[in-house]
Amino acid sequence: MGMGGWQEYSVVDGNAVGALRKVDTTHVPLSHYLGTVGMPGVAAWYGLVKIIAPKAGDTVVIGAATGAVGSAFAALAKARGCRAVGIAGGTEKCRYALEELGFDACIDYKEHSDVQAMSKALKEACPNGIDGYFENVGGWIMDAVMLRMNAFSRVALCGMIAGYDGAPLPMANLALMLINRMKIEGFIVSEHMEVWPDALKELGTLVGTGKLRPRETMAQGIAAAPEAFWGLLKGKNFGKQLVKLI
Ligand SMILES: NC(=O)c1ccc[n+]([C@@H]2O[C@H](COP(=O)([O-])OP(=O)(O)OC[C@H]3O[C@@H](n4cnc5c(N)ncnc54)[C@H](OP(=O)(O)O)[C@@H]3O)[C@@H](O)[C@H]2O)c1
Structure with a gap:
């Protein structure tokens, strides 16, 4: 496993620390090392834990x-005794979140499609308010979540994909950070290599023991990569988006 570019072949120094990592596919399928048992999974772990x-x-x-x-x-x-609530686009994704991923509730933002409707749905799904928010999206969804955050709550700022097409992402409810004495912290997972072994151990165990069965969407060939990437910004992927090169 290694970090390459958008290319079919690359030459790396096999002796350079971290350039390539041998992975064990006995219990974890190879592709999951690019998803839940790799960088994205560690990002979830770091922001949460x-x-x-x-x-x-x-x-x-x-x-x-x-x-x-x-x-x-x-x-x-759930392993830490929390109530876990997801927000996703569409009924099929929300059903999968509940039935396969273990969420206690999932809100379809295409159904609850403005700040007021989302805030109302969050009130029902989170009767005790929200203590922690893991932000992947930004924009109006974050505005709605801010309205339900508890005093001394924490926000892990992982991504703001709603703005990756260049759209500005103004925040409407910034004053709530002060009123609720909130902590908001951004992070880049590759800057926290010290947590990777612990995180990968927990994530690998979840997948290896069959407790977590993450989905993947596979595009075929490098020519399909730009469209696959563009699809991330429109929610066309279901689970980890991969591109199979050969
Ligand atoms: N900080 C770090 O170190 C780090 C590391 C890895 C990833 N990230 C960030 O984490 C986030 C998730 O990355 P990922 O690779 O796991 O992608 P992903 O969740 O597999 O795919 C992106 C998803 O974002 C949702 N989305 C896209 N545009 C949206 C919009 N305008 N409004 C609402 N939802 C939208 C779509 O899901 P729905 O169909 O459910 O809307 C889409 O499937 C990204 O923001 C990424 O940049 C950060």
């Missing part, structure tokens, strides 16, 4: 709940 740092009984919420990062979140949160 190190930034949100939940206590048993806390309610934690995540956007893009069924994607590569979101897929591991509920299992990690």
Whole structure:
């Protein structure tokens, strides 16, 4: 396993630390090392465990709940005694979040499609308010979540995909950060290599023991890569988006 570019072949120095990692496919399928048992899974782990740092009984919420990062979140949160609530696009993704990923509730933002409707749905799904929010999306969904955050709640800022097409992402409810004495912290998972062994051990065990069965969407060939990437910004992927090169 290694970090390459958008290319079919690359030459790397096999002796350089971290350039290539041998992975064990006895219990974990190879492709999952690019998803739940790889960088995206560790991102979910870091944001939840190190930034949100939940206590048993806390309610934690995540956007893009069924994607590569979101897929591991509920299992990690449930293992820490939390109520896990997802936000995802469409009834099929929400059903999968509940039935396969272990979320306690999932809100379809295409059905609850403005701040008021989302905030109302969050009130029902999170009767005790929200203690931790894992942000993958940004924009109006974040505005709605902010309205339900508890005092001394934490936000792990992992991504703001709603703005990756260049759209501005103004925040309407910034004052609530002060009123609720909130902590909001962004992170880049590759800057926290110290947590990777612990995170991968937990994630690998979840997948290896069959407790977590993440979905994947596979595009064929490098020529399909740009469209596959573009699809991420429109929610066309279901689970981790992969491109099979050969
Ligand atoms: N900080 C880090 O170190 C780090 C590491 C990895 C990933 N990330 C970030 O984590 C986020 C998730 O990445 P991923 O690779 O796991 O992608 P992903 O969740 O597998 O795919 C992206 C998902 O985002 C949702 N989405 C896209 N545009 C949206 C919009 N305008 N409004 C609402 N939802 C939208 C779609 O899900 P729905 O169909 O459910 O809407 C889409 O399937 C991204 O923001 C990424 O940049 C950050």
